[in-house]
Amino acid sequence: MLELEGVVKHYRGAADEVSALDGVSLSIAPGEIVAVQGPSGSGKTTLLLLIAALLKPDAGTIRFGGQDIGSLSSDQACDFRMREVGFISQTARLMSHVSAVENAAMDLMLGGVGRREAEASATEYLERVGLGDRLAHTPEELSAGQRQRVALAGALATEPKLILPDEPTGNLDSDASLQTVQLLAEIADDSGACVLLVTHDPEVAALAGRRMTLRDGTLSEFPSP
Numbered sequence: 001m002l003e004l005e006g007v008v009k010h011y012r013g014a015a016d017e018v019s020a021l022d023g024v025s026l027s028i029a030p031g032e033i034v035a036v037q038g039p040s041g042s043g044k045t046t047l048l049l050l051i052a053a054l055l056k057p058d059a060g061t062i063r064f065g066g067q068d069i070g071s072l073s074s075d076q077a078c079d080f081r082m083r084e085v086g087f088i089s090q091t092a093r094l095m096s097h098v099s100a101v102e103n104a105a106m107d108l109m110l111g112g113v114g115r116r117e118a119e120a121s122a123t124e125y126l127e128r129v130g131l132g133d134r135l136a137h138t139p140e141e142l143s144a145g146q147r148q149r150v151a152l153a154g155a156l157a158t159e160p161k162l163i164l165p166d167e168p169t170g171n172l173d174s175d176a177s178l179q180t181v182q183l184l185a186e187i188a189d190d191s192g193a194c195v196l197l198v199t200h201d202p203e204v205a206a207l208a209g210r211r212m213t214l215r216d217g218t219l220s221e222f223p224s225p
Contacts, residue, residue, distance in 0.1 A: 002028040002051065002162060002194045007060035009046055020046040022217030023060070030161075030192035033185060035199055035208035037222065042214045044198040045090070048164045051196065052087045053077035064162055064194075082111050086160035086193075090167045092151035094139040100126060100146075101135040104154035111158065118157075125153035128183055130176065145171040152180065156187060163187070163195045169204050181207045 009021040020043035028034050038044050049055045051062055053069050054077075062069040064084065072080060081087065094103045104122035109115060126135060129149040139147050148171050155163070163184065169177035181197075181204055188195050197208060205211050211222035 001030060001063075001065070002026075002196070003061075003063045004051070005061050007047075007050065007062060008058045009043070009050060009055065010058055019217045021050070021057075021219075024214075024217070024219045025060075026212070026219060028194040028196060030194060031188050032210065033181075033188055033195040033197060033208045034210045034212060035197045035205035036212045036214050036219070037199060037202065037205050038214035043217055044214050045166055047214065047219075048087065048166050048196065048198060051162070052085050052164055053080050054087075082107070082158075084161050086155035086158060086163040086165075088152050088155045088163075088165040088168050090170060092139075092144075092147040094147055094150060096140065097138050099136050099138060100131060100142065100150045103139070103150055104157055107154055107158050121157045122153060125157045126150065128156075129153050130179065143171075145173070145176060148172065149176070149180070156183075159191060161191070161193050163193050164198075165195070166198045167200065168197070169199065169201060174203070177201065177204055178207070 004024055004026045007021050007024040011018045011020060036044055050057055053072055057070050101119050101122050104126055105118035108118035108121060123135060126132060129152055131146060131149055134146060152168055169180050172180060184195050187193055199205050213220050213222050
């Protein structure tokens with residue numbers, strides 16, 4: 001289970017201090033998908049970065065599986081991300097001039113999985129995101145949406161228990177967006193992974209099991225229809 005309690009994160013600029021998160025509390029059960037909406041600059045990406053141990057909170061606690069994420073050392077945080085987290089950023093970060101299957105297999109190989117096994121797993125997930133016919137294509141030969149799906153496949157191929165997609169459907173059409181959320185739902189249901197999905201798209205958010213709104217550093221339940 002993912003648990004946040006009273007999480008605070010401020011950014012200090014030259015002239016003032018910006019409160020990205022102001023006492024955020026949230027719990028996500030295994031197998032649950034929670035979508036977070038909010039205006040640009042409301043702290044949605046900061047929330048994911050804190051949970052992924054890429055930032056440390058100024059106050060409050062973040063626990064996953066009972067482990068205090070905010071107290072991890074740099075090495076421990078790196079190991080946590082490698083073992084437990086599937087973080088999908090807004091912009092696909094792929095290696096240039098390297099095939100889609102090699103890009104999607106990269107995290108597995110960095111984790112010690114052999115190339116053949118890693119590429120077999122990557123191929124499976126590339127097929128699940130609709131890129132089975134693009135395995136040998138490099139990022140330069142793919143559209144923005146296809147590159148985003150390669151990054152998604154790579155994150156999911158590691159079979160993480162905590163999946164953190166940041167606008168994973170931002171460059172996708174409506175059909176591909178639906179398929180992406182359905183895939184996340186299938187994986188959460190099959191593996192018991194916790195999924196915290198950040199999106200601007202209300203239709204995508206509506207597909208999640210629970211919807212939240214982040215505004216002015218405060219997280220609240222989305223009003224039920």
